[in-house]
Amino acid sequence: MRLRLRAAVGALLTAATAACSTAATPMAATPTAAAPRPGVTVPPPGVEVRALSVPFDRYNFSTADISVLEAAEELLVRDCMRRRGMAWEVLPRSAMEDLEPPNRRRYGVVEPEIARLFGYHPPPDRPTVARRAAARDSRARRLSAQERRAAHDEEDGCLEQARSHLEQGTPRVDEALFNKLISETFARSRRDPRVVQVFGAWSACMREQGRQYADPLAAVTDRRWMNDGPASPEEISVARADVRCKERTGLVPVWSAAEKRLQDDAVNAHPAEFRALRAAKDGQLAAARAVLARG
Template sequence: MSVRLRGAVGVLLTVATAACSTAAATEPRVAVPTPGVEARELSIPFDRYNLSPSDIGILEGAEELLIRDCMRRRDMGWEVLPQSAAEDVEPANRRRYGVVEPEIARLFGYHNPPDRPTVARRAAARAGRMRSLSAKERQFAYGEKDGCLQQARNHLEQGTPQVDEALFNRLISETFERSQADPEVVQVFRAWSTCMREQGLQYADPLAAITDRRWMKGGPASQEEIRAAQADVGCKAQTDLVSIWSAVEKRIQDDAVAAHPAEFHALREAKDRQLAAARAVLARG
């Protein structure tokens, strides 16, 4: 069974990333900075068992080569997508606690920043390839039972243990919710809220700020939104909110791992084996 669970985390974090994302689909009006250190250094215990965007890039790169070989055996071509640069890939927990990067807040407010150049190039190449595939090529590539993509995934998952995806998904959600109710986090939310109120902004916590309906619209961020996002990031720094919240979440997730040792061992083994298989494919080209 696949351990490709990043999507499950995405469901959990919808509330933290619900600010309009259409900016990422339009032509950037400003240079998009690389992800900031504030986002790149965020980590949680469950990261050891889940696939990061970078890990998914490794798997997809291997899949591309396996699909190419499979299509060639069927006398069909396959244009391998260009790889995204590592520094351009979205950090795994970038918006877990809302906006945390000062430069992103200054340029985009609560909107998701546009893709970095190599990520955008890969997405455009994928869309172009899909448009150019004939119905027959699409079936051979993506057919559910014997398509080349499914064969590629079967190859990468060969020998991986069964994992309890439902349990992991449930724990992802439950531990995040529990962290928000922890007394330490409640206290730092109050301090952050007081800091925001001193700047004329009324929010109970960072997730309320990032999901303000005023920011849920297309086009670039307004000056009002940018001001709020900058205040948000500043108040997080002033109150030490991110380090306090992440420390609480670490404790809660470590307890969850200790309570389900066999299940988490299987998740880690499945992830490691898939990535090892993918790196072997990439090494031989």
């Protein structure tokens, strides 16, 4: 079974969980990414969000890992297409500093500047990520029917061959179990007595600022923010209050510590399954780096 797990991000706060490409879990409604605004520079992820981690990160692919895998796949597809007498335009790579840290929005919006600019809407892609996405869309539009079949056929396509190459020799993994544990440990962390207590402190802080929310989940999933347009002044005001109250109450460290305890317990309860996950991840990344080294 193909392992292509993605790191959990802000969707976790909306009762969603990190998902495999082959076994995604249900996701609650969340604000869509904010559209780029002229003259607005998307801030790079701060030091604090880059430092956020949980034990399951060791077994999951981060956005940086996926960037490595996709860059290797591009070269393998290029070579495969050439053997079939067709060209393949290799996409430009995204700069590592432009990629989202795996846990940037795990506990909702935690960066004051992001809240000020975008409210609860995820910020637009940073420049090199946006450039890659635009190049991918442009290439897709220009592919002929023959080229599309050669590249994307599910059984004999060059992309399928590239992924099989990177997975060769890696162990099978239990993706369903991993997804289940991600979901369960996140849900249980919200019921941890220390987390419940800090949620109460956060809620009281929000009330002081005229905002009525039981916990951060209720704030980020407020139906008023579920739109494709820019964040409203009210959304931005609530998001900024949310961030201030998280900082005042120490909510993120308390919540993260609870999740870490639960995830460590899960790893210890399923040693063989997590060894396989780690081996599969490390094996694919090693194979990808070897492809990139050859060029």
